[in-house]
Amino acid sequence: MSEYQQVLEEKAKLDGYMGRQFKFIHIEENLSGATVTLQHPGGEAATVQLLTAEARKYLTNLLIRQLAQARTSATASSSSSSAASSVPSSPSAAPH
């Protein structure tokens, strides 16, 4: 499989879960890729393994969107705990 096709497949998986209202709840990464855990508000959990760099960058955009939505919800709501529950465990800063 070409890397380009692999990127499309990985993006399609993420889009599929986003379309079904899943949220990112955990990202675990190593040099081989990123293991992304998602959860549906109904409780169903899913895991996606991303191996390509481009799909991992795409994940960042989706994650930023989710974080922004969480902040918006937190602002609108008097209770911050519900918003916090939709934010995944945080990635940490990069080394140099």
Next chain:
Amino acid sequence: MAKLIKNGTIITAADTYQADVLIEGGIIQAIGTGLEAAGAAIGAEIIDAAGKYLFPGGIDPHTHLDMPFGGTVTADNFETGTIAAAFGGTTTIIDFCLTDKGKPLADSIQKWHAKSAGKSAIDYGFHLMIGEINDEVLAELPDIVHTEGITSFKVFMAYKNVFQADDGTLYRTMLTASELGAMVMVHAENGDVIDYLIAKALAEGHTEPIYHALTRPSMLEGEATGRAAKLAGLTGARLYVVHVTCEEAVKAIAEAREQGFDVWGETCPQYLLLDQSYLELPDFEGAKYVWSPPLREARHQDVLWNALRTGGLQTIGSDQCSFNFNGQKELGKGDFSKIPNGGPVIEDRFSLLYSEGVAKGRLTLNQFVDLVSTRSAKLFGLFPRKGTIAVGSDADIVIFDPAAERVISEATHHMNVDYNPFEGTAVTGAPISVLSRGEFVIRDLNFVGRAGAGQYVKRAPYKQPVQAELATAP
């Protein structure tokens, strides 16, 4: 194809002189005058470099290309990053191969080969991150040095709970590296204290980018630099301190060198030219200027320039680690500690140092060459194959127009990232054409190279068994 570069002024770390350069088979075959007949005999193309400087190709000892991070990956990979580097006059990079704890180092190295092979437009090598020392790691290191040609190990003294190694690991890495003739590199900041300061700032509601700098004070860089330098002295290891940013670290290196310790220091253009105030730009723009260590107060810049001029610091790296402002740096909105650290500098490293260093009278031409090329070649086991213009060396040559003027901009740069931290900076001098092993990569400001043309370079240990060879000589 063979080439004869005529009428240029050759600048090395030691000499400035006018001569022609004859290239064949990717190697400099002759330097002198009256080479036309020899060139004609091998069908050499003649290139006129009148009015231009001929510099040895730049060597960038500090890049992070295609590096995974927090759910994302650096914006530039080995293709876009090395093409941009070539535009900027760099013909060799040494990238940092990260490693996973608990897994064979060889696996990580193979991953970095997979990222770079077939993509790099210029030659490249790897440093290797050491995150732990155990019997398995110790068993792998000799082969990595002698077979893979990776002769420099990186230890992080910061990024607690992520990449930070403890002092025992650093000490044992130094002991082993010293035995193998490998150099130890450190990211010198006190990660434990920084971790506390970050948590405290966030707990107090401080989330803006400026707190990235305020939670990483320069004294903690100086402390870690001094600690590493003392361990280097204790173990007899060669130590290279990456991205030195401040007076405290410069002094710690100077003190170590005065004591005879084998300690070297690198700084980067961003620390020479930008300062902490950029982190206070409104609308989250400060995130563009988040590096670790952070940009410092402007007073440190004079100290760094003076150290470059007087030999207190010896090399210039880019610390290339690009993340888009839109879609990547945004991860840290609302929490400065989540801003991806790093910026795009690989393309402008060479030009910025020439313009701000040579053209403004801070550095001589020969010092410039030493800083951007020769010293890195010597420290990292590439010299004399690279880092100079000499007979027998690789024909990595930059044809540089000292009179050219340009303005740095995201609109015209070649990096795969949506901003340039030096946006709007006018620079004097420009690489016009760049040759890698005798072939044009950049010709008259156009990319004419090929992704994948770059070769992996194995580097030599800094300790060669000269005495043993001499002892067995007849």
